[in-house]
Amino acid sequence: MVKYIFYLRDVFLMNRKRVIFVLMLSIATLILSIIQPAVIQQLMDQGILKQNIQKLGLLFGLLILVAFIQCILKYIMAIIHIKIKKEYSYYIKIKIFNHISNLSGSFFSDKKTGELVKVLENDIYTIENAGIDLIIDVIFNVITSIWAILILCSINFQLLFVVLFIELIIIITQQYFIKHMYKKVEELRCVSGRSMNFTEEFLSNILNLILVKADKIFMRKFREIEKINITKTVEYMRFSEGV
Known part of the structure; x- marks a missing residue:
C-alpha cells in the first residue's frame, strides 16, 4: 500500500x-x-x-x-x-x-x-x-x-451522503484489486523465472540430456511449469482487465 x-x-x-x-x-x-x-x-x-x-x-x-x-x-x-x-x-x-x-x-x-x-x-x-x-x-x-x-x-446536501457512500465502496473495491494485483504479479514473476531458468538449464545441458535420454523427463517438467505459467498469466490478465 x-x-x-x-x-x-x-x-x-x-x-x-x-x-x-x-x-x-x-x-x-x-x-x-x-x-x-x-x-x-x-x-x-x-x-x-x-x-x-x-x-x-x-x-x-x-x-x-x-x-x-x-x-x-x-x-x-x-x-x-x-x-x-x-x-x-x-x-x-x-x-x-x-x-x-x-x-x-x-x-x-x-x-x-x-x-x-x-x-x-x-x-x-x-x-x-x-x-x-x-x-x-x-x-x-x-x-x-x-x-x-x-x-x-x-x-443537495442529502445527495452528497449517497455519493460519499458510493465513493467509499469504490475505494474499498480498488484497494482489494490493488492488493491482489501485487500478489498476482509476484506469482507471475516467480513462475516466469522458473520457466526461463528451466529453458536455460536445458540449453546449457542439452547434449548430456540427450545422451542419458533425459530429454523426455525435461519436456514433461517443462509442460507442467508452462501450464502453471499460463494459468497465472490468465489470472493476472483477469485482474488487470478488471474481470
Missing part, C-alpha cells in the same frame, strides 16, 4: 499539468455525453415527428458535431495517457538501473544476465500495461470525486 501511494505521488507530480488537462477533457466529454441524448430526443420530436426539415438538418448536424468533438477529445486523452505511461516507465527504468549499479558484486555473481534482463523487462511491462493504468485511473477518480462533491455540496 505504501509503494502504491508513492506511485500515485510520482505519477501526479510528474504529470500535474497533464492530469489536470485530461480531467478538464473528461468533464467536457461527460457534458457532451449528457447533451447527446438530449439532441437525439429533439431530433426525434422536432425533426422527424413534426417533419421539420430545417430543424432535422440542424439537429442532425449538431449531433454529428457532438460525436466528432467527443472522438477528438478521446483521441487527445489517449495520446496523453500513452505519454504518461511511457515517460513513467522510463523513470522507473532509470531508478532500477541506479539501484542495480549500487549493488554488491556478489549479487551479480549469483544471477545470470539473461535472468536479470527478463525480470527487469517483465516488471516494466507489468507497470506500464497494468500498474500505471490503475494509478492514473485512481488519480482521475479522486480528482473527479472531489469535483463532484464540491458541486453536490452546493446543490
Whole structure:
C-alpha cells in the first residue's frame, strides 16, 4: 500500500499539468455525453415527428458535431495517457538501473544476465500495461470525486451522503484489486523465472540430456511449469482487465 501511494505521488507530480488537462477533457466529454441524448430526443420530436426539415438538418448536424468533438477529445486523452505511461516507465527504468549499479558484486555473481534482463523487462511491462493504468485511473477518480462533491455540496446536501457512500465502496473495491494485483504479479514473476531458468538449464545441458535420454523427463517438467505459467498469466490478465 505504501509503494502504491508513492506511485500515485510520482505519477501526479510528474504529470500535474497533464492530469489536470485530461480531467478538464473528461468533464467536457461527460457534458457532451449528457447533451447527446438530449439532441437525439429533439431530433426525434422536432425533426422527424413534426417533419421539420430545417430543424432535422440542424439537429442532425449538431449531433454529428457532438460525436466528432467527443472522438477528438478521446483521441487527445489517449495520446496523453500513452505519454504518461511511457515517460513513467522510463523513470522507473532509470531508478532500477541506479539501484542495480549500487549493488554488491556478489549479487551479480549469483544471477545470470539473461535472468536479470527478463525480470527487469517483465516488471516494466507489468507497470506500464497494468500498474500505471490503475494509478492514473485512481488519480482521475479522486480528482473527479472531489469535483463532484464540491458541486453536490452546493446543490443537495442529502445527495452528497449517497455519493460519499458510493465513493467509499469504490475505494474499498480498488484497494482489494490493488492488493491482489501485487500478489498476482509476484506469482507471475516467480513462475516466469522458473520457466526461463528451466529453458536455460536445458540449453546449457542439452547434449548430456540427450545422451542419458533425459530429454523426455525435461519436456514433461517443462509442460507442467508452462501450464502453471499460463494459468497465472490468465489470472493476472483477469485482474488487470478488471474481470
